[in-house]
Amino acid sequence: MKSASQLKLGEKVVIKNIDSSHPSSRRLLEIGFTPGQEIELINSSVFNDPMAFSIRGTLIALRRNEAGCIKVE
């Protein structure tokens, strides 16, 4: 399944689920990355890591590794 770490700049997708085995999964849910939400990759820094997503009207920067546990449709 595709994950948020594979998005291209400006690509909009809907979250399918969050890999709950990842240690950051709870925090990701708490800040609003819940299934059904639309996210967009807004920026990514030099090494493509971290990446900044728009979610629920805010920008949130995540490491690539963490974005990897956000599965998208």
Add this chain to the structure above:
Amino acid sequence: MNLPATARSPLITLVGPPNSGKTTLFNYLSGNNFKTVNYPGATVEYSLGKFQSKFSLKAILLDSPGIVSLIPNSPDEVVAVKSLYSHPELGPPDLIIVTVDASQLSRHLLLVSQLKKSNFRIVIALTMVDILQRKKLAIDTIKLGELFSCDVVKIDGRSGKGVDNLISKVENIFSSMNHKSTESTRANFCNDTNDLIDTFNKIEKIEAEVLINLVDPSQLPNISKANKQLRILIDPKSKIECNKIDARTLKIDRILLHRIWGLVTFFAVMTLTFTSIFWLAEPLISVVDSLFSLLSSESLKLFGYGWFGDLVANGIISGTGSILVFVPQIIILFLILGLLEDTGYLARGAMLIDKPLSKIGLNGKSFVPMLSGFACAIPAILATRTIPNRRERLLTIFIIPLMSCSARLPVYALLLAFILPSDKSWLGGFLLASIYIFSIVASAIIAGIINKLRNKLIKEEDNSSFILELPAYRIPKFKVVIHNTITSTTSYLRKAGPVILTLSLFLWMLTSFPNINPSIDKTGLTKDEILNLTKAERLSTSYAADLGKIIQPIMTPIGMDWRVGVSLIAAFAAREVFVSSLALIFKVTSDETTLQNSIVSAMRNATVEDTEQKLFTASTIIGLIIYFIFAMQCLSTIAVSRKESGGWRIPILQILIFTAAAYVFTFISVNGLRALGWD
């Protein structure tokens, strides 16, 4: 008004997600312009305040670090969540005011619903209503209050709009409160991931119910004006509108977070920050400097050249003056840091530097603490509480004393003034910037080495993560920034001032006693010669000289003598004491126009005792600079490092490693330069 009958005034705790306006509201309510910054988690310690008297509400108010949920993720969040259940000194709060950013309703309501589930008594303070309004949306506060069965008040902590309403709601709650009702039912909150998803689903329904579209109803056909609440349900546009990011922020980020331009601006901003510390401060420094030398020489004339005049002019005035001279640089540093924080750039900086920092065992979240370390290590170490991973946090604490704190500025400025020819003072900014870059590179290397030795030195393992909200850009509030700068600077002076003054006096005594009035042969000498001979005799028979003889063997290998050694010991109390100590030990008299010039010329004339060889040369000065780059010298830093790392391990490692590195590198550079004939 009926207040609950407890021993203390009721306690109201402000909680909310980072950047939801807690501190702004706290400042308005308490009249205490404490600190508002645009970096998530900037409030690392809680601040306590009372309601301003004009609100006629007797209660204690507590501002806490931002939390996203009741399950904490980093040390600062642990502090905040604990204080919700029970503040360590004040006990459980009587009421909780939750700040909720109206423009980020669905994210911020998670905390509200968790608080509600665990039976806290809450009032919702809706902030940023103006931002929501710009998106042509509003919130039905009555409905929201019904859904959460609590009071909801719109406020703007910047102007105080809605605060009266909030106060009267709070008064109502206090007067109708039977005191012990909630404590017993308050359960520790726990949730699993399914629970979280469930909660968010409910929140989204609530959001849809309370959001009101402000677009003129006549533009929406087929909807009766009376049917206001319904409108939102059939209009999906409002939800889309609500989840739109500030367009200006997106535009700016296209440059500031650009792969190439982002890095370029990052380095430009950092370079500008550090060079302006030197450039902008220069004219101010010479003003303060001349003022103090004038004071010093005038007081010598006034009180005479005996021991009392000497105490006033050299013990008190030169001692404090040599420190106050650098206040302009400190102010400028705090000012720039404040501006960067308030615009929202610092969070971007953290994001850009996360990858490189993670390579040496640090985290993007180490960036802000490390940057504050350039002002002072103490608040910087406190700020590491925002780093969730314990290993990275300990390593950040470890490395912070290597950041060139403002206490080193006076020392560098003096030493640079010594090696710079007076017609090339523009080189100063360049050299200072090099010192900064050198110390940054050196600390990166040291962090990398420590990280490689990870299991031997810092035995912690934990999930490394970087999740950071990037706040919308905004024009900094100069009033707030300037106020914060003044507060930081005065608190710095209040903290450092007494130490410096006490030490200056102590050093003055060490260098003047026991032989305060030495007997010398005055025959055939001019008044000036008598004065100088007296001073020299007094010093060479003083306690400081005795002490110095003991440490002489350590100082000789690095090309210095006991007088520098005494100053280096004094610098353990606070680095900037080094300057006033040199001024005292070399008995600087203010015959030059500025204090710094007189210290420099005294240093130029100083010779290694009993020889003609110059004590301060290019090589020893560079050696001293190297020493100050590495050495762990500040007692307060050691104390804070012990407290925040939870043991003596880190501070002892810092003292041993940094001081040893300082000595070894100084030894190498002094002797290396001499071998190259660069003396």
